[in-house]
Amino acid sequence: MVKVLVVDDSALMRKALSSMLTAAGDVDGSGPVEVVLARNGEDALEAIPRERPDVVTLDVNMPVMDGLTCLSRIMAEHPVPVVMVSSITERGALVTLEALELGAVDYVAKPGGTVSLNMAEVADELVRKVVRAARARVRAGGSLTARLRRQREEAHAAGPRRRDGAPARAGAAAAGGGTRGTGSTGSTDLVVVGSSTGGPALLSALFSALPADFSAPVVVAQHMPASFTGALAARLDAACPLPVQEVTALVPVLPGRVYVARGDADLVLARRGGGLVARPAPAGAGYRWHPSVDRLVTSALEVVDPRRTVGVLLTGMGDDGAQAMTELHARGGRTIAESEESAVVWGMPGQLVARGGATRVLPADQITAQLTGWV
Template sequence: MKKVNVLIVDDSAFMRRILTDILNKDYRIEVVGTARNGKDCLQKMEMLKPDVITLDVEMPIMDGLEALDHIMKKNPKPVVMVSSLTKEGAESTVKAMSLGAVDFIQKPSGSISLDMETVDSHIIKKVLVASDANVVTCEQPLLHKKVPLPDDYQLKGNLVAIGTSTGGPRALQQVLTSLPGDLPAPIAVVQHMPKGFTKSLADRLDKLCSIQVKEAEHLEKLINGTAYIAPGGYHMHVRQKQNELVIELDESDPVHGHRPSVNRLFSSLSQLKGISTTSVVMTGMGADGAEGLFELKQRAGGTHSIAEAETSCVVYGMPKAIVKSGLADEVRELRDISRSIIESLQIKRG
């Protein structure tokens, strides 16, 4: 079996050493080289031709974002960012996702984390997933073209729910920036991300979108034209209270390793009365969302479900589970999902 060749890029010699030791522990991976900064990375990737690059965000001479931009424009490869949990680090990581990075590794305790080995299985898993990721789609620029609301349709009350994971920040940017500001529905979003990063994701998307985008808060009411992103570390549910839809957050046990969980969100929607729902499952590893969508399909009125097509997914795991289970009403490429969402909110006049 061919090993996954990895290039590690970090300005800290200690971090280069510990990441090398962690990755080389797995028989499926071989670290073929290290680099001290983005400029060094660009030179070495031409010689070493790695399958995956781990790229530190904050480095001298050329930082991770600048290096990532060069990589994605000239020679796209799966890149996993390595980030510290600071406000600046989270913002840079979210931007890196929009530039085409497949995923990110969170340093558990700052820029030089002496305890990286506590997350070694997590690091190995992310690198292996990245090695199979579809990065060809990342060569294409994101389309920020708005899909207008047609004049010949009457809009009905609705709720949109979106679940996504690996590759999700970029996919969300594509979909949410294409929706009109007067969208006649709220949007509940579960993106697999740890605490601290979902707020940066919501803030970045809010600046780019016509709709409002925010990190969800416990007991806040849902309003049309607003997307609510579940905070990292919390499950998000939508409940009915006195003819209003309200968000509830909790820190109960992860579901199949996920908190927030798409299954939990979709399951909560199955309890709503008189609300039409549109459910969307996009790029991501695993099968989160399939069990919850099955529950949602069983309720009176069901749901209109949209799965992202394999050709545009960074990782075709979550949508594949929906399609193989026969739960998808539509399978759409990423660029067409916003239009499908709008069409699902409409009924023809007469």
């Protein structure tokens, strides 16, 4: 059985969410879903130690105590997996990303705004994410993010700074060129990163710890809808010493920059005029998750020397990226699988390990250092 605490100030939304969850029956062998209710964040904090839920679904906009305040208190006082239920707006995307950095495991976007009359459209997604969240690892106090931020501060302490006090960006030094050729003094021409559940917060922590002179381009496929990836790229750009952009059209792939695949589509790499480019592509029917990590890595294998490519597979449900990164490893590339001890969900990286495709299996707080050493 999975016990879920549904937190929403709308009686209509509480009823809708409760009905969808209890009607699901046995999902993935987890047994039936039992639901208890709370009207706001304050009620939720009182209910959690009493009800001991496996998962909490948490609205963002509530009176008395809002969702973000409640979430931070949950992570500090009663760590339990939380799935945010927020509106699918620009502000909703930004707030959801903040919630993921605070420790939420996943999110479900209300298709009709704050009080949605169309929740049935996302019933399957809601049930799937809630049941999977029950198996996720949750750590108190955001300790991983804190450790990685300390690493970043130490790494950049003696480095060049921008006028606003942030680390100087490395992209300017490479503005005139494409990816390095075989004459490069470095050992890496490309880094490809794949992640899903638990990924946004980890990406922020990892990229913020990169040195400003990190010279390889980084291309990221994070499973997300299109309404969220733009906000994700903007948030990463604010945290990372390298320029970060969402790929919405064909762009040259330049050293020292980070490229985020647009949601609800795929991203592929190609050659144009001898230089490496990234372009969005319609979601491929042969791939289950989007943006597809497998499709991104497969395209990279066609246009970049595998021996000069690094693949990183982070937390996420399923096996997206495992097959293509195993092929990358077999062809001389280097790969990192996030270890089970730090992954929110050890699905994708676990599959890479199981297939023998991981050069290194590392906890999250060691991944940036390994990448920096290789690049």
